[in-house]
Amino acid sequence: MGCSCQRSTSHGFNIVSRRGLIIGTAAVAGAGLLAACGSDDKDSGSTTPATDAAGADTTAAAGTDTTAAPSGDAVTVGINEAAGSVAYDGAKAGLDATGVPYTGNFVDHNSFQDNITSYLQQPDDVFTWFAGYRMRFFAEKGLAGDISSVWDNLPDFTEGFKTAATGNDGKQYLVPTSYYPWAVHYRKSLFEEKGYTVPTNKDELLALAAQMQADGLVPFAYANDGKWPVQGTFDILNMRLNGYQFHVDLLAGKEDWTGDKVKAVFALWTDLLPFHQENPNGRTWQEAATALESKEAGMYYLGTFVSSNSTDQEYLDDLDFFNFPELDPAIGADALDAPIDGFMMAASPKNEDGAKAMLTAIGGLDFITAANAVNPSAVPANSKFDSSVFTPIQKKSAELVGAAKNIAQFLDRDTSPDFVSNVISDAFANFHADPSTIDSILDDIETQKSQYL
Amino acid sequence: MEAEITAPVETAAVPPVGRRRRRRYSQLSRGDKITLWLMAGIPTLVHVVFVWVPAFMTISLSFTKWDGLKLGSWQLIGFRNYWAIFTVFDGKFFPALFNNVLLLVFLSLCSIVGVLFAYLLDKNIRGSAIYQSIFYMPVVLSLAIVGFIWKSVMYSPRQGLFNVVLGRTEQGNQIDWVGNAEKIFEFHIPGLDTPLGLTKNFAAILIAMAWRHIGYVMVLYLAGLKSVDPAMREAAAIDGCNEWQAFRRVIFPVMKPINVVVFVITVIEALRAFDIIFALKSPPGTKVLGVLVRDNLVGEGGGQVGLGSAYGVVLLLLCLGFIIWYLFNNYREVET
Numbered sequence: 001m002g003c004s005c006q007r008s009t010s011h012g013f014n015i016v017s018r019r020g021l022i023i024g025t026a027a028v029a030g031a032g033l034l035a036a037c038g039s040d041d042k043d044s045g046s047t048t049p050a051t052d053a054a055g056a057d058t059t060a061a062a063g064t065d066t067t068a069a070p071s072g073d074a075v076t077v078g079i080n081e082a083a084g085s086v087a088y089d090g091a092k093a094g095l096d097a098t099g100v101p102y103t104g105n106f107v108d109h110n111s112f113q114d115n116i117t118s119y120l121q122q123p124d125d126v127f128t129w130f131a132g133y134r135m136r137f138f139a140e141k142g143l144a145g146d147i148s149s150v151w152d153n154l155p156d157f158t159e160g161f162k163t164a165a166t167g168n169d170g171k172q173y174l175v176p177t178s179y180y181p182w183a184v185h186y187r188k189s190l191f192e193e194k195g196y197t198v199p200t201n202k203d204e205l206l207a208l209a210a211q212m213q214a215d216g217l218v219p220f221a222y223a224n225d226g227k228w229p230v231q232g233t234f235d236i237l238n239m240r241l242n243g244y245q246f247h248v249d250l251l252a253g254k255e256d257w258t259g260d261k262v263k264a265v266f267a268l269w270t271d272l273l274p275f276h277q278e279n280p281n282g283r284t285w286q287e288a289a290t291a292l293e294s295k296e297a298g299m300y301y302l303g304t305f306v307s308s309n310s311t312d313q314e315y316l317d318d319l320d321f322f323n324f325p326e327l328d329p330a331i332g333a334d335a336l337d338a339p340i341d342g343f344m345m346a347a348s349p350k351n352e353d354g355a356k357a358m359l360t361a362i363g364g365l366d367f368i369t370a371a372n373a374v375n376p377s378a379v380p381a382n383s384k385f386d387s388s389v390f391t392p393i394q395k396k397s398a399e400l401v402g403a404a405k406n407i408a409q410f411l412d413r414d415t416s417p418d419f420v421s422n423v424i425s426d427a428f429a430n431f432h433a434d435p436s437t438i439d440s441i442l443d444d445i446e447t448q449k450s451q452y453l
Numbered sequence: 454m455e456a457e458i459t460a461p462v463e464t465a466a467v468p469p470v471g472r473r474r475r476r477r478y479s480q481l482s483r484g485d486k487i488t489l490w491l492m493a494g495i496p497t498l499v500h501v502v503f504v505w506v507p508a509f510m511t512i513s514l515s516f517t518k519w520d521g522l523k524l525g526s527w528q529l530i531g532f533r534n535y536w537a538i539f540t541v542f543d544g545k546f547f548p549a550l551f552n553n554v555l556l557l558v559f560l561s562l563c564s565i566v567g568v569l570f571a572y573l574l575d576k577n578i579r580g581s582a583i584y585q586s587i588f589y590m591p592v593v594l595s596l597a598i599v600g601f602i603w604k605s606v607m608y609s610p611r612q613g614l615f616n617v618v619l620g621r622t623e624q625g626n627q628i629d630w631v632g633n634a635e636k637i638f639e640f641h642i643p644g645l646d647t648p649l650g651l652t653k654n655f656a657a658i659l660i661a662m663a664w665r666h667i668g669y670v671m672v673l674y675l676a677g678l679k680s681v682d683p684a685m686r687e688a689a690a691i692d693g694c695n696e697w698q699a700f701r702r703v704i705f706p707v708m709k710p711i712n713v714v715v716f717v718i719t720v721i722e723a724l725r726a727f728d729i730i731f732a733l734k735s736p737p738g739t740k741v742l743g744v745l746v747r748d749n750l751v752g753e754g755g756g757q758v759g760l761g762s763a764y765g766v767v768l769l770l771l772c773l774g775f776i777i778w779y780l781f782n783n784y785r786e787v788e789t
Contacts, residue, residue, distance in 0.1 A: 114751055117521050141522050218624055225632075226734050277624065281736050282610060282632025282654075296624060418756050422748050426545075429737040433634035440646065444544050451541060451757070 074101040075354035077343075078119070078127035080112035086308075090375025091128075094177075097370030098361035100354065102126075125349035126358050131164040131340035132409030133251070134417060135174050138344070139167035145345035146171045150356050154363040156384040160407065164340050175363045176342040177371070178378035181397050182232050182410075183321035183336070185292060185300045196298070198322045200333075205325045209275040212298040221297035222276035223288035224432055227425035230280060231411035233301060234428065235337050237272075238265050240327040244335035244406035251415035253453030257445040266442070268327070270435045281429050285309075303339075304397055308377060319393070323400055334405040338397075339413055340381065419452035508769060515762035521750070527759070534763035544647040546764075549740045551649040553771075556659070556741065557723035563663045564719045567670025572700065574671070575678040585675070588668040596665065597732035603661035604631055604733055630657045634738030652738030658729060666722065670715050677711035678704070713783075720775055724768065742768045 077095060081088040083106060095102055105124050112119070112128075119127075120143045129135055129144075138144045144167075151162065151172045165174040191197070194215060199205040209219035224230045239247050242261045249255045250262070277288060277297060289309040291297040300306060301324065307316055326333035343362050349355040361367055368380040372389070379390075379397045387398065401407060412420040427441050481489070515534055519527035538546050570588060574581050591599060607614050608630035615630065616622045631654050639650025681704060689699040705712070727743030735744050742764060749761030 117751075117756065120522070141520070143522060279610065279627070279629035279632045281634070282608075282629040287611065291624075418749075422757070426737065426740075430634070433632075433737045447541055451537060451760070 073351045073354060074103045075126060075349075075351050075358045076105060076124035077102045077358065078105045078107065078112070078124035080107060080109050080128045082106050082108040086375045086377070090371045093374045094362070094367040094371030097366045098358060098364070099366070100358045100361050102354075102358060120346075123346040125346055125351050125355035126343050126362075127346070129174065129342065129344045130409070130413050131174055131176060131342060132413035133415050134409075134413050135165075135344065136167050137416065139169070139171075139173040143347050144173045145347050145349060145352075145355070146173065147175065147345050147356065147359055148172045150175065150345075150359045150363070153360050156363065156365070156382045158383050161340070161381050164407070164409075165342065174340075174342040174344050175359045176340045176381035177362065177368060178380050179338050179340040179401065180304045180378040181336055181338040181401050181404075182236065182301065182303045182324075183397075183400060184324055185302060185304075185306050185319060185321045186298060187292065187295060187315075187318050188320045189318050190295050190298060199325045201325050201329070202327045205327075208298075209272075213275065217295070218277050218291065218297040219275040219299060220272075220277065221288035221291040221300040222280045223283040223285040224280035224429060225282065225284040225287075227281075227429050228412060229285050229288075229302065230428050230432065231420070231424065232303070232337060233269070234265065235408060235411050236301065236324045237269055237327070238262075239335040239406075239408065240324065240331060240333060241265055241268065243331050244408065247335070247408055248414065251411065253415075253449055257449065258439075258442045262442060263438075266431070266435075266438045269431075270438070273432075273435060279432075281432050303337075304393055305377060307393060317392075321393075321396065321400075334403070335408060336400070336404050337410045338401045338404070338407045339410045341378065342381070416452050419449065423448045423452065511762045511765050511769070514758055515766045517759045517762075519758040521756050521758040530759065534759045535767075537760060538763055538767065542760075543645060545740065545745060546767075547642075547645055548647060548649060548738070549742050549745050552655060552739065552741045553723060553726065555651055555655070556662075556726050557720065559659045560662070560666055560719045560723050563666045564670045564715055566663075567667045568674050568715070570667065570671040571674035571678055572704075574675055585672070589672050590668070591665040592668045592672065594665065596662065596726075596729040599661055599665050600658070600729040600732040603657075603664070607661070608657060630654065631733060632736055634736065636738075654736050655739045658733065658739055662722075662726075662729060666719075669718070673715055673718070674708070674711060677708050681707055713779075717779065724772055724775070742771075 079088070079091050079095075081091055087109075088106060092104065092106075095104065107115075120138065123143075129138070135144070148171045151165070154175065157165075157176065161176045162172065165172045165176055167173045194212075196208055196211070197204075199208045212219040222230075235247065238250070241264055242250075246255060246261060250257070255261070277283065277291065280288075285302060285306070286309045288297070288300060289302070289306050292300040292306070293310055293312070293315050304321065307319055310316060323333055323336065343359060345352075345355050345359060363382070365382060365384055368382050368385055372380055372385070376389075376391050376394060379394050379401070387395065390398065408414055411424065423445055427445050430441050431438055514527070516529060516531060517527040518530045518533075570584075574584055578584075594602070605613070610616055610627040610629050610632075611622055613630070616628055619628070621628050633654050634652045636648070636650035636652050637656060639648040641648050685703055685707065686699060689703045694702065725743060726741045727747065730739050730741055730744050731747065733739070735748075746761050746764045746768060749757040749764060
């Protein structure tokens with residue numbers, strides 16, 4: 001539940017929208033709280049499309065463009081961002097640029113995710129979602145519409161994105177918009193000042209971490225509030241030690257959580273914990289990002305949305321990242337988490353032609369160019385996108401992902417979400433509370449797995 | 454949740470109609486009868502529709518396997534969800550249940566402290582109104598907000614009040630109040646893998662809850678104390694009672710209705726506890742039954758409606774046991 005919500009937009013936490021108070025971190029100031037409670041509009045969106053108070057404007061940017069909306073009625077579009085965030089502004093700018101008349105239903109991020117089950121009983125024609133198991137799951141349940149015909153008109157996407165948009169039945173269900181990689185973030189100035197170099201293998205990584213510790217730094221900033229951030233660390237250690245295919249099989253329930261391979265991951269993780277900020281369970285990723293910014297910590301392994309925690313341009317220019325180094329030469333370092341966001345179509349949309357026109361437009365350049373101009377946080381998925389407007393981080397992200405052989409989505413996007421939220425996230429939190437209990441924790445995961453997968 | 458709604462309705466639905474009055478029913482005019490029917494009928498209907506219908510649906514769903522996605526796609530699986538709770542998920546269920554028990558014990562202690570405060574404030578000490586305001590202030594906040602305030606203002610490892618006062622804000626010697634799931638005490642129950650105990654972070658949450666609960670009980674009790682006839686105290690004093698005896702033998706028995714309310718509130722707060730822990734994103738070691746219900750029902754991927762319902766039913770049974778006991782006692786009192 002709480003998990004990937006915060007992750008999937010790089011601005012997810014700039015928002016901490018009204019609803020975020022209930023689930024999210026929330027700055028506590030009396031007046032702010034009262035104001036926030038008063039205007040809690042969490043539910044207005046999920047059940048009644050079209051007229052959402054948060055969405056405010058029902059934009060019909062009809063214009064004179066004729067590629068749009070063959071059948072008159074506006075397409076309803078469900079967006080998991082509420083007014084007041086950069087992500088919202090970006091999505092809206094993109095949708096406006098499509099020229100397809102639409103009615104926006106803008107719902108706060110966390111409530112959208114939390115209510116997705118009931119939302120899908122009566123969804124908007126087109127709605128935001130993620131690639132991976134999470135998409136295939138709804139497709140298999142018949143809750144998402146087949147948009148293979150839309151893909152016939154989407155020449156701009158590489159084969160990898162098409163695969164990511166394909167359900168178990170071989171049909172396409174998603175139009176990708178953007179993605180962002182997970183990588184080790186650091187401050188260039190700190191590395192220069194101390195003479196550190198980017199590590200490329202396990203020995204160099206351990207040497208660098210030890211050196212940082214000797215210099216009075218915490219090598220890795222670390223947080224697990226919300227119980228999803230450390231899933232990224234597990235993913236990367238697992239993929240570096242056991243490879244991408246094992247990641248896939250493990251999360252599909254085909255591999256044993258109590259087996260030697262998983263135990264090896266946790267053994268290494270336990271060894272690496274002293275190089276991380278202690279007690280991550282009580283810390284938000286924003287607090288950890290602040291430790292990186294203030295040069296208390298030398299590195300931070302997180303999605304590139306780490307930059308959205310700060311508005312200090314000097315720091316943002318100084319922020320850089322590198323691919324998590326290889327841990328086993330036989331496995332290499334060519335797999336990583338890079339979750340893809342996109343749009344899906346309802347199983348039986350009220351306006352199917354309009355919905356498909358909208359999805360085709362979303363896959364086009366106008367949408368992503370307009371959206372990216374407002375919110376350049378993730379990397380556009382469209383291969384024809386003009387990369388000269390990339391920010392330096394976007395540019396590096398695109399290179400990193402382009403060089404990777406295998407792209408994973410993220411732990412909770414690659415397996416049953418309720419398995420993650422009910423079993424894995426608690427198990428990982430318990431591991432961090434007391435790493436010595438890992439054997440019994442893994443036993444629990446293995447027994448409880450059968451209830452979900 | 455059931456308990457929360459049931460208790461007030463229950464008291465409201467039993468109007469003080471004694472036997473004598475019932476015999477005179479025939480003297481009621483037609484209009485009176487209609488009024489009575491409406492006044493009793495509407496709350497009953499609302500109660501049945503919004504409490505018991507969902508409760509029975511929950512009970513029915515607890516015997517099924519259902520992902521919550523499509524109506525009618527549920528499969529009957531008998532008691533398998535309950536079996537899963539007590540075997541597969543025993544490591545989640547029993548610690549959560551034990552946390553509820555701890556909560557009950559702790560809040561009972563807080564209630565006693567609240568009663569003590571009320572008794573002291575009733576003595577008309579100087580600045581009584583100020584003390585009252587101070588203690589009552591947290592009560593206007595919802596527990597979720599209490600959680601946020603304590604998490605960021607009091608317990609934050611870097612800038613929280615406690616760590617600042619204790620000088621423990623440096624990386625490396627910070628106290629992680631809300632995240633640390635080490636157990637203060639623990640014990641093993643035969644046949645159960647997971648030891649039960651009180652984790653440090655749950656204790657921290659308990660203290661945050663006490664902040665609010667003490668004020669709540671204090672105000673309730675103070676209102677009751679104000680209505681006690683001063684003549685009774687005087688009589689007690691003349692009879693040579695000391696302070697404790699006067700309270701124990703005279704005031705406390707007279708306060709019986711308020712005592713019952715305080716007791717009921719305490720039990721209900723302990724059983725329905727959810728918001729503060731959920732708002733803090735249920736750190737390890739702090740789960741209570743309400744959180745388990747939510748975890749399985751709400752969220753992405755459809756969830757485990759059957760399993761979540763089964764947790765809900767277990768919670769309902771606990772509440773019911775208490776409610777039945779409470780009603781039984783109350784009716785017995787009316788009889789005499």
